[in-house]
Amino acid sequence: MNPKMCSLFAWAGSVFIVILCGSFLLMGFLPPIPAFMGAEAAAEKFEDNRTAIRAGATAIMQSCTLMFLWVAAISVQIRRIGGEQARTLSYGQLLLGFAGNIVFLLMSFAWTIAAFRAERSAELVAMLNDIGWLIVVMPVMPLTLQAFVIALAILSDKRDEPLFPRWAAYLNFWVGILFLPGAVTTFFKTGPFAWHGLLVFWVPIVAFIGWVFTMAWLVSRAATRPSGD
Incomplete structure (x- = not known):
């Protein structure tokens, strides 16, 4: 891939x-x-914010495919590490990244459906709200494994001047671990393991934001380097 495009x-x-x-x-x-x-x-x-919820859900729905480009760029750079292992890890990262980010599409569908009809019963709106929040925080393994795969790919680069710095591998391991508490949120309505809690929402969302920006910077930097081609 052209460095500027990557x-x-x-x-x-x-x-x-x-x-x-x-x-x-x-x-x-x-x-x-x-x-x-x-x-x-x-x-x-939902009744008080019907238009805003539909607008926000639409924006998320139409823009979440941008994350697939981010995932593709990471796979391209993993391939540049060279070797059969890097190629296999690049495919794994690509598939896991796609699966992990499809939740944003499903989440936004649930919320826009909940806000679509004013006459919908409170029980149905609450159910769709539950679906939206549980979808976005509970299926943690695709993103966790994606981060682990990226880390393994970085560690597999044994050259004197690797494409990615070694610390990026440990960052990916930690980010993957921080996503894990969401797996048990179905058992909690209060406390840090509830979907609105510290360990399931606030820590993972901060980790996710930092991860996306950091990997964007690392990939952009790696794309301009000749090492690994």
Whole structure:
């Protein structure tokens, strides 16, 4: 891939992050709707912000494919490490990245459907709200394994001047670990393991944002280097 094109793909993920954060603010989902909130209160939240929620969900839905470009750029640079192992890891990263980011599409569908009809019952709105939040925080393994695969690819580069710095591998391992608490959020409506809690929402979302921006910078830098070609 042309270095400028690869850099453009890498930073496309950062554009999505900006849209994602702006959409959450627009929808009134920062802080998140608490998992313990009853059906009537959740439905009232959607009723009060019906237009904003549909606008924010639309923005997320139409822009989440930018993350696929980010994933593709990472795979291109992993391939440049060279060897059969790097090629296999690049395919794994590509597939896991696609699976991990499809949740944004499904999440936005759930929320826009919840806000679509004013006559929808409170119970149905609450159910769709539950679906949206659980979809975005609970399927953690694709993103966790994607981060681990990136880390393994970086560590597999044994040259004196590797394409990525060694610290980036450990960063990816830590990011992958920080996503894991979301796997158990179905058992909690309060506390740090609830979908609005510290360990399931706030820590992972900060880690995710930092990860996307950091990998965009690393990939953009690697794309201009001759090492590995």
